[in-house]
Amino acid sequence: MGKQQYPYSLVTVLRCSNCNRSYPVSEVINVSPCCNQPLLVEYDLQKTFSKEELAGRENDLWRYFEMLPVKERVNIFSLGEGFTPILSLKKLSNKYGYSSLLMKDESHNPTGSFKARGISVAVSKAKELGIKKIIIPTAGNAGGALAAYCAKADMECIVIMPAHTPDVFKNECEMYGAKLITVKGLINDCAKKANEINEKNEYFNISTLKEPYRLEGKKTMGYEIAEQLNWHLPDVIVYPAGGGTGLIGIWKAFDEMLKLGWIKKPLPKMIAVQPENCAPIKAALKDPDNWEKNFVPAPTIAHGLAVPFPFGMNLIKKVLAESNGEVITVTEKEITDGIYEIARTEGIFVSPEGSAAWKALPYLKQKGTIKDRDNILLLNTASGYKYMEDLHKR
Ligand SMILES: Cc1ncc(COP(=O)(O)O)c(C=O)c1O
Ligand SMILES: [Zn+2]
Incomplete structure (x- = not known):
């Protein structure tokens, strides 16, 4: 922690993302009771909070404390999450003719993925609200992160993960002392199992966008992109979307920073990338009314993107529409090839x-979404190391 005295969190209320009804932040709450939709955390943006105040603060996501929901700093459970580097992929951009290609490398986070951000904030806020037990259905990375932060915060947790997830993801949960349950199927099947186990509601369920605070942790990627690029945003941000939290969070951060006067329009185009094996966003845009009935998801090596029915679909669609963005799908072969390509050119x-x-870029270029002079920023949301078992199988 920095030496400076910090001002307080500017958090005000929770707001239903569908009808705008507000709820107090002091309440233990999952989704909006009015509409059964995600709740969004709101802040008092009339108060002056200048970006100059960030100078000299700690190099983790808690530097944005005013714009986070935790009220007392003693409730922060941090393992040093956030403030990950933005790397320049010069060799790849020269090879393929991109004018500026950056990667925010989230593999530097505790437990090797950006999930640490959301989980750090959600566990801290849960602790502040007096919660002692947490349950999570996960594609893998969020489970490991939850297990680690619950160890730190002396909380009990149950992690429910698809049985086909590489062993490392399972082992790390047990290593951190979590109770692990595996389920045949994808994350939606794990979510069903979580509801069965938690019939008596003994555990707080922190499933993606079914509690308000993971989004707040994830949004700090947006704050960091702006701050690390000296408040000049890229033209295009390319994001691998599963539940969509990161995409929605980054856009929320941009909206807050516009209101704080920290950044100016135009904002980047937000691109959601999904595997062909599981691309519900593409399906929902194509056939908004019937897609769920006809949707048949398959597993993918990009486990985090195997989210067949994202709870935040309305918010995802809103971000794509407001940012003039789109969804791109890629094949399993492209995904595997890309891992080797980036490893062997950029290390x-x-x-x-x-x-x-990364593999979405040729499609975006071909479609004219990326122009020759555009500054592009990719999100690498996790480390490849944990997926080694799957890579060896191919
Ligand atoms: C490595 C990785 N990338 C991306 C995602 C998708 O996350 P989001 O909910 O932000 O779309 C996940 C989710 O499990 C993940 O583990
Ligand atoms: Zn509502």
Whole structure:
């Protein structure tokens, strides 16, 4: 922690993302009771909070304390998450003719993925609200992160993960002392199992966007992108989307920073990348009314993107529409090839999800979404190391 005295959190209320009804932040709450939709955390943006105040603060996401929901600093459970580097992929951009290609490398986070951000904030806020037990259905990375932060915060946790997830993801949960349950199927099947186990509601369920605070942790990627690029945003941000938290969070951060006067329009185009094996966003944009009935998801090496029915679909669609963005799909072969390509040119072992973002670029260029002079920023959301078992199988 820095030496400076910090002002307080500017958090005000929770707001239903569908009808704008507000709820107090002091309440233990999952989704909006009015509409059964995600709740968004709101802040008092009339108060002056200048970006100059960030100078000299700690190099983790808690530097944005005013714009985070935790009220007392004693409730912060941090393992040093956030403030990950933005790397320049010069060799790849020269090879493929991109004018500026950057990668925010989230593999530097505790437990090797950007999930540490959301989980650090959610566990801290849960502790502040007096919660002692947490349950999570996960594709893998969020489970490991939850297990680690619950160890730190002396909380009990249950992690429910698809049985086909590489062993490392399972082992790390047990290593950190979590109770692990595996389920045949994808994350939606794990979510069903979580509800069965938690019939009596003894555990607080922190499933993606079914509690308000993971989004707040994830949004700090947006704050960091702005701050680390000296408040000049890229033209295009390419994000591997599963539940969509990062995409929605980054856009929320941009909205808050516009209101704080920290950044100016135009904002980047937000691109969601999904594997062909599981691309519900593409399906929902194509056939908004019937897609769920006809949707048949399959597993993918990009485990984090195997989210067949994202709870935040309305918010995801809103971000794509407001940012003039779109969804791109990539094949399993492209994803695997991309991992090797980035490793061998840039020396970064990206996750399959990060590789998916990279492999979306030729499509975006071909469609004219990326222009010759555009500054592009890719998110590598996790380390590739944990996926080694799957890579060896191919
Ligand atoms: C490595 C990785 N990338 C991306 C995602 C998708 O996350 P989001 O909910 O932000 O779309 C996940 C989720 O599990 C993940 O583990
Ligand atoms: Zn509502």
